[in-house]
Amino acid sequence: MPVSVLEQLADIHKPPRWLNLEYLSAEDWIESCHGLPSLQSNGISKHFYFPGFTPNSGGLLCEQGLFQDRDQWQRDPANRARLLKDLNIEGVSSEDTLVSIFSYESAALLGLCQSWRQGKSRVHALIPMGRSLNSIRSLFPDDLSLVPGDSLTLDSLSIHILPMTDQRAYDRLLWSCDFNIVRGEDSFIRAQWAAKPFIWHIYGQEDDAHLDKLSAFTSLYIDSLDSDTGQVWSKLNLAFNQEDGETTVQMWKKLQQGHTLMDKHAVKWPMLALNYADLATRLVQFVKKG
Numbered sequence: 401m402p403v404s405v406l407e408q409l410a411d412i413h414k415p416p417r418w419l420n421l422e423y424l425s426a427e428d429w430i431e432s433c434h435g436l437p438s439l440q441s442n443g444i445s446k447h448f449y450f451p452g453f454t455p456n457s458g459g460l461l462c463e464q465g466l467f468q469d470r471d472q473w474q475r476d477p478a479n480r481a482r483l484l485k486d487l488n489i490e491g492v493s494s495e496d497t498l499v500s501i502f503s504y505e506s507a508a509l510l511g512l513c514q515s516w517r518q519g520k521s522r523v524h525a526l527i528p529m530g531r532s533l534n535s536i537r538s539l540f541p542d543d544l545s546l547v548p549g550d551s552l553t554l555d556s557l558s559i560h561i562l563p564m565t566d567q568r569a570y571d572r573l574l575w576s577c578d579f580n581i582v583r584g585e586d587s588f589i590r591a592q593w594a595a596k597p598f599i600w601h602i603y604g605q606e607d608d609a610h611l612d613k614l615s616a617f618t619s620l621y622i623d624s625l626d627s628d629t630g631q632v633w634s635k636l637n638l639a640f641n642q643e644d645g646e647t648t649v650q651m652w653k654k655l656q657q658g659h660t661l662m663d664k665h666a667v668k669w670p671m672l673a674l675n676y677a678d679l680a681t682r683l684v685q686f687v688k689k690g
Contacts, residue, residue: 418446426617431456459679473575480576489560496522500577501532503601509535511645517557528562595667625665629658
């Protein structure tokens with residue numbers, strides 16, 4: 401925080417609470433650090449606030465009524481049909497698999513697309529303009545300039561290029577797909593609230609520190625899931641993040657064999673992760689406790 405701001409805060413008769421809102425992590429150590437004070441020489445009260453998935457953490461961002469809106473949307477198949485129509489996506493049947501993709505560049509994504517192309521069932525990959533497309537550019541003709549609204553069918557795979565959109569429309573996309581590949585932190589949380597299976601492409605860090613964060617989350621996520629299915633899902637996420645296309649494809653195929661268990665777990669997970677209170681509610685409670 402700028403020194404000039406600190407000086408002004410120190411002059412206030414009753415200075416406000418200073419909360420350091422940290423990055424989200426499922427690692428065990430955040431519970432012991434969440435809420436710890438950091439004594440300041442100017443007398444301002446500063447505390448570390450860690451978002452997280454457990455009751456002893458700072459919780460997760462989730463607005464009131466989101467789950468009700470999601471359930472209402474998913475109960476009516478006409479909503480998905482309207483969404484696809486608005487995106488100019490045609491030829492999707494109820495038996496097809498719909499996958500939204502919002503990842504960083506990854507060789508594993510190219511491997512998945514090549515596998516879907518050769519598969520027996522049809523897969524529709526919904527990809528916005530941006531980094532995900534960089535990974536699969538070799539699938540498109542060299543003379544094709546990719547723009548939102550374009551579609552390309554390669555055997556059993558249809559790729560649909562989407563425009564970037566706002567949060568509300570993105571939520572509805574996640575709610576409408578059978579599987580979501582997401583990245584970073586915000587879309588990672590929204591994919592969980594969508595109650596659909598997903599791959600998390602975590603932002604890479606030096607010395608593979610991000611893989612520790614990935615492992616901590618996947619271990620927590622599969623804790624109440626059938627052990628075989630859970631291990632397959634964890635290996636799928638790890639392989640994708642390590643850009644191991646061969647293992648990613650193998651784990652994807654195995655996961656599809658047990659997709660019913662995965663689908664049911666994805667529906668139960670949001671309430672388990674929310675732990676009865678969202679981040680904003682817990683933050684207010686933390687401040688009131690003083």
